[in-house]
Amino acid sequence: MSAVGGGEAPGTATRAEVCAVACAELFRGDGEIVAAAVAGFVPMLGARLARATFEPDLLTTDGGPALTAEPVPLGARAGSGEGGVEGWLPFRDHLWLVLNGRRHVVMGPSQIDRFGNMNISCVGDWERPSRQLLGVRGAPGNTRLNTTSFWVPRHSPRVFTEKVDFVGGVGTDRGAHELRAVVTNLAVLDFATPDRRMRLRSLHPGVTLDEVVAATGFDLAVPGEVPLTRTPTGEELRIMREVLDPKGLREREVPS
């Protein structure tokens, strides 16, 4: 990833828009697979933006079981004048597709460690947790069988922990298929190190290295030179603001 932003109007993009483009970049090169960006508005927007620009073969949904003929705006349902539906993916077929493999999922960890082991089940002892969360959902199968990325809207030491209380999604040290990257409100991280532990890939414009290190509860691999996350192009900004997210749901998830 280059330090040179492709933005025609750098400085005008909000942090949420930088994050959405970083999420779009997760899908670069994926081709004709299902983008299952279930972790929030920003990755959902990112997947649809990737499809609307540099990754046109991606399959995306309306958040329900409809595979939409075109990327639809956040919150819109397929068939409401957005070009209709090209396929049907109810929950059971989604779960079969996990085994088939033509799928890249973005999940939202409550805790994640340096190898990408992730937890959405509970905080504390599993037998009697101090905080019960969602439950493991599809994390074990997703991470074992599909390309998986992560979205963390609030990068903090509570999320980036030395140890996770329950290994739901498996990390690079426990048989993950491919953990591609972690996009947060501060930075992009990946696992491109010799022992496949987490490293800082790029800092979002306006974020310092110290901020990221302080917000990470384990020793992060930091290369000698850390590039800036690519800023949105003018066309990407236009598509996000006018077409895919005119209501600005992205800004609720990552306030600037």
Next chain:
Amino acid sequence: MSGKTMTVEEVVASLDSGMTVGIGGWGSRRKPMALVRAICASGLTDLTVVSYGGPDVGLLCAAGKVRRLVTAFVTLDSIPLEPHFRRARQEAGIELTEYDEGMFMFGLYAAAHRLPFLPTPAGLGSDVLRVNPGLRTVRSPYGDGEELVAVPALRMDVALVHLNRADARGNAQYLGPDPYMDDLFAKAADRTYVSCERLVDTADLLKEGPPQSLLISRAHVTGVVETPNGAHFTACEPDHERDEAFQRLYAAAAADPREWEAFRERFLSGDEAAYQDAVRAWREEAGR
């Protein structure tokens, strides 16, 4: 053909404490809430509940009906965490069998087809195997020799599902965007009870949907109950969407024991008709 129509009360009276009860739907979507509410009001205890969990699990936990829960998650969808389920885990210590979503589905497929287990790689490497020490793995007998989790059949005594339409014979139809796993629940259980938005004549089943919308066959159904708005407040498209305002009311009340007592008194102290009346009154009062 003798009719299988029953009342909510008759269905619940046919259940026993200690049973394993499967509940269809997914999260806060098309849950057989009228039947769940009636179980909460009954003397049943000690249930093992098998569910892709939503407020069905929450209500049953709040009423102290659950000994063990088998699930992959409990969520209200638009509200991520279920307050009653959280309290049940954090304070009451209900037993939990926590599976990956795909493992859970394989357990249903195995039970539905009378297989002892089905193999899947999902779960390997994760703590799902740590917290379910009874789970075993198998090795492929073919050249690949792959190790797989042998997910045991999720057999159940009874399944409860809510569909859009059904006839008196027990044929049941979904008209919404997703069948969820309701047909698998029906086949996995010894007995299945269908609640439906509207009971129709068999001859009318194809008036609203194609043959492939006939999700559940009467061969797998013991009883049918007409419960208009019986999935409330969960989604039951196209009959009605999720009642988000009421779900917010529920979740806020569930997060506070005193508020929950008031909620329970207002909405859950009578039968299903009383519940629907109370919801209508609340809606009018709130100007909705």
